Amino acid sequence: MDPYELLGVDRDADDAAIKKAYRKLARQYHPDVNPDPVAQEKFKEVSHAYEILSDPQKRAAFDRGGDPFAGGFGAGQGFSFTDIMDAFFGGAGQGGAANGRGPRPRVRRGQDALIRLDIELAEAAFGVTHELKVDTAVVCDTCHGAGAAAGTQPKICETCRGAGEVAHVQRSFLGEIRTLRPCAACRGFGTIIADPCRDCGGDGRVRSRRTLTVKIPAGVDTGTRVQLAEQGEVGPGGGPAGDLYVEINVARHETFTRHGNDLHCTVTIPMTAAALGTTMSLPTLEADLPDADPEDSTFELEIKPGTQSGTEQVLRERGVPGLRGGRGSLVVTIHVETPTRLDSAQEELLRQLAVARDEEQPEGHLRASGKGVFGRFRDAFNGR
Structure with missing residues (x-):
């Protein structure tokens, strides 16, 4: 039967059109997909037609009216298993050439x-x-x-003759199935x-x-x-x-902690400075740079009178520059230190201050934050 009619292509069809037609029919009639005996016979005919039209010499012999298998090949023999895989997966096999065949290139890109x-x-x-x-x-x-x-x-590999691959032929109900494998002698390079x-x-x-x-x-x-x-x-x-x-x-810094583009640090001040207020000159992160500008190496921190422990001061544009522009803030947390060792004179001065402020017997203040322990006890005694 005419291979052009079997594949449904024109006589002037190019290789791409022939392969596309074969893939479509192979997916339809392959025994693994269609177990019908008629489909199996049809698959053999389609494969036979593709074997003729995919080989320029056999196709030319058929077009001249001659026998495309006059060279000794029988119908359905010499058929490449790679073509079947292409029909189902539409991709190229292993190898260096675009159609999945050919030697591996010796020159390749290196790893990162x-x-x-x-x-x-x-x-x-x-x-x-x-x-x-x-x-x-x-x-x-x-x-x-x-x-x-x-x-x-x-030198050109004598085993594969420069192809980088060798054919392995295996008999099956489809005829002789030929698979291509990398040449062991040249490791697929085609040269030694x-x-x-x-x-x-x-x-x-x-x-x-x-x-x-x-x-x-x-x-x-x-x-x-x-x-x-x-x-x-x-x-x-x-x-x-x-x-x-x-x-x-x-590396970890002994003073500053980074959170995103913001820098955080804690400044400890004495109780008297927190009560009276003061101004402190403190080093910036720029001070760690060997060529830092003296004007950028310090910043003035103003402690207002009555500052409480835990107070935060935010200094804009004193943090870390962003990769895409802008700059974070420097967040300074104030920690008020209560003196623990007093001599008699200092203790007397504090007592006088306590008397002056009527704080000799101070009353504690509990801040409401929902019902705490005391609130639950009170409700229990009141029968709530």
Whole structure:
């Protein structure tokens, strides 16, 4: 029967149209999908037609009116199992070529690399430039990535003849099913390096320690990754390098705690300063920078008379700069310290103050926050 009619394509159909028609019919009549004996016979006919039209020589022989299998192949033989898989999954098989066949490329992109960098809080907040020593694969200087010794070149694999794949034929009710597997002799490359470079062993790359300069932007935090394009591992065969990622770890600060872009700190003042009020000059985070401007190294904190312990003061634009602009606040919590060791003179002065303020026998004040323990006892005694 006419293979063009079996596949339902025109006589001038290109390879893509023929393969598309075959895939559609194969999915319809394949025995795993359609167990009907008639469908199985139809699948054999469709496969036979595709075998003719997918082979330029067989197709030309049929178009001339000759026998496309005059070379000794029987109907349904030499059929590729890869074509059946393409019919069901529509994808390419393994290999380097676009149609899933062909040798693997020796030159491939390298892997990305990751290193961790410890920096101080001020460096994370305002940015810093660091020098890093990294161990990665680099192009072999001896063979320049070729992998072969000087004066030699890779040779075509005699087993697969440069295809990178070898065919394995298996008989089935469909005929001879041919599957393609990577060539074991050349590992799928299609070529063999008979005399590899002594320095890289034929890989085209060696490991080396090198120094890089990385600029850490202002506003980074623990877990932030800075990408250095093409500074990672060089690929096999001297292929393009992957990227290097620098993961930031910010050290703990003895004064400031970071929450997002805000900085928090606690200032302890004596009871007298809290009662009378005062002004204090305190260091900022910028003071940790080696080239800090003196004007930015301190800030004035005004303690108002009667300040209570736990009071917070928010200083705008004194926190950490954001990666996308803006700057957080500095939140200062006031802790009032009660003296614990008094000499007799100090104790007498406080007693005089207590008398003057009528606080010799102070009454405590309970703040209502729902029904506490005393409220529940009172309700119990009142029968509520």
